[in-house]
Amino acid sequence: MDLHCYGSDGEEVAMRPVPLPSFEGDAGLSTFHRVVVAYQRNARQGDAQAKTRAEVSGSGKKPYRQKGTGNARHGEKRSPIWSGGGVTFGPRRRDYTVKINRKVRLLALARGLANLATEGALLLVEAFPEPETPKTKDFLRTLRRMHGDGGPTLLVDEPFSETTALSARNLPQVFLAEARTLNAWDVARCSKLFVTERAMAALLARLAPLDRAGKGEVSNG
Numbered sequence: 001m002d003l004h005c006y007g008s009d010g011e012e013v014a015m016r017p018v019p020l021p022s023f024e025g026d027a028g029l030s031t032f033h034r035v036v037v038a039y040q041r042n043a044r045q046g047d048a049q050a051k052t053r054a055e056v057s058g059s060g061k062k063p064y065r066q067k068g069t070g071n072a073r074h075g076e077k078r079s080p081i082w083s084g085g086g087v088t089f090g091p092r093r094r095d096y097t098v099k100i101n102r103k104v105r106l107l108a109l110a111r112g113l114a115n116l117a118t119e120g121a122l123l124l125v126e127a128f129p130e131p132e133t134p135k136t137k138d139f140l141r142t143l144r145r146m147h148g149d150g151g152p153t154l155l156v157d158e159p160f161s162e163t164t165a166l167s168a169r170n171l172p173q174v175f176l177a178e179a180r181t182l183n184a185w186d187v188a189r190c191s192k193l194f195v196t197e198r199a200m201a202a203l204l205a206r207l208a209p210l211d212r213a214g215k216g217e218v219s220n221g
Contacts, residue, residue, distance in 0.1 A: 008125070016124055035185075056084065116190075116193050180202060
């Protein structure tokens, strides 16, 4: 698979062949969706909780006698239909965590990268600029030369230099990730992905177990 490659100055150098996993049709697409949803579930705190009528404070005494007042019958003020009473079917504290196997995560990541590569949104960079002092304006100018100023943009390196990270961190809709921690959720929420050559080598090393798995739906392209 050939990717557009840019230099550290933002100018396009050439097309570079990259042996990313390729997919036929919808292979791996359902796995990609399932893993992205799992990452979203795992990010939930799950600590919202409302009190039931058994948990709210208050007396269990009958507010008034059963008959003769003209009012509806009530047994206690902690009933859900009273102000300050318990909540019916309210949220309860729970754990939303979903376990994802490592090879499933890798398959989803590979499919996400393949999607971006097919759309022309996966771009290779020889190296990001590493100025002596952080300069956001200069970094943005370089990013615009690579057509990376539209929509959420993800930059991937392994690792980032301190000046590069400081130059890019204040840019709106520009996010940083290292190749060793990149996942399907990171890929799903970006419209363009810039990967340095050393980060791409680390990604290919991470995806290598997919070829050894021999599942039949993944092949080198």
